[in-house]
Amino acid sequence: AQSVTQLDSHVSVSEGTPVLLRCNYSSSYSPSLFWYVQHPNKGLQLLLKYTSAATLVKGINGFEAEFKKSETSFHLTKPSAHMSDAAEYFCVPYNNNDMRFGAGTRLTVKP
Amino acid sequence: NAGVTQTPKFQVLKTGQSMTLQCAQDMNHEYMSWYRQDPGMGLRLIHYSVGAGITDQGEVPNGYNVSRSTTEDFPLRLLSAAPSQTSVYFCASSYSRHTEAFFGQGTRLTVV
Numbered sequence: 001a002q003s004v005t006q007l008d009s010h011v012s013v014s015e016g017t018p019v020l021l022r023c024n025y026s027s028s029y030s031p032s033l034f035w036y037v038q039h040p041n042k043g044l045q046l047l048l049k050y051t052s053a054a055t056l057v058k059g060i061n062g063f064e065a066e067f068k069k070s071e072t073s074f075h076l077t078k079p080s081a082h083m084s085d086a087a088e089y090f091c092v093p094y095n096n097n098d099m100r101f102g103a104g105t106r107l108t109v110k111p
Numbered sequence: 112n113a114g115v116t117q118t119p120k121f122q123v124l125k126t127g128q129s130m131t132l133q134c135a136q137d138m139n140h141e142y143m144s145w146y147r148q149d150p151g152m153g154l155r156l157i158h159y160s161v162g163a164g165i166t167d168q169g170e171v172p173n174g175y176n177v178s179r180s181t182t183e184d185f186p187l188r189l190l191s192a193a194p195s196q197t198s199v200y201f202c203a204s205s206y207s208r209h210t211e212a213f214f215g216q217g218t219r220l221t222v223v
Contacts, residue, residue: 100156
């Protein structure tokens with residue numbers, strides 16, 4: 001079985017400051033890991049994915065995430081937040097046709 | 112290329128009514144799934160399918176039925192709607208188990 005914990009339900013940053021959205025997973029074996037973003041009243045869009053290649057994964061819009069097996073973490077970062085980054089972010093481990101979503105982290109970006 | 116198309120976008124049902132949420136994809140994906148999204152709970156898997164004629168239950172299957180007669184279509188049926196089924200429903204498809212899932216725009220369902 002697998003599960004995921006997004007450690008913060010809400011993160012607020014100022015425009016131009018770094019973003020850190022935390023995700024820990026538990027799994028009997030290394031899953032594929034995804035981060036998805038959902039802008040208000042929209043569907044979900046893939047930000048980036050880890051599939052056991054490089055542990056540091058670069059995604060769209062300047063986001064990246066590092067897979068740390070020893071810490072069972074896959075935190076999402078961005079060096080400098082933009083107003084358009086305000087959205088809900090979901091960490092998703094994926095095994096055996098089964099995507100299990102975290103509860104999500106709502107990112108607010110203040111001007 | 113339309114991707115994943117869900118209809119309708121909005122729906123209001125009375126308790127006890129039945130309805131079908133439609134989902135179609137034009138990417139020839141084998142894997143399709145249905146999720147519901149409720150505040151503070153992320154997306155929860157209702158049912159999924161690994162190909163035409165094959166379906167399986169997810170986390171929260173009760174009150175929902177699915178079938179997969181073609182690769183393209185994966186409808187979700189509510190047999191007897193209940194207020195607890197008020198939610199936003201998303202359909203998704205992917206090429207394989209480890210590849211990106213593409214999501215529809217969602218169906219906002221209210222059961223009164």
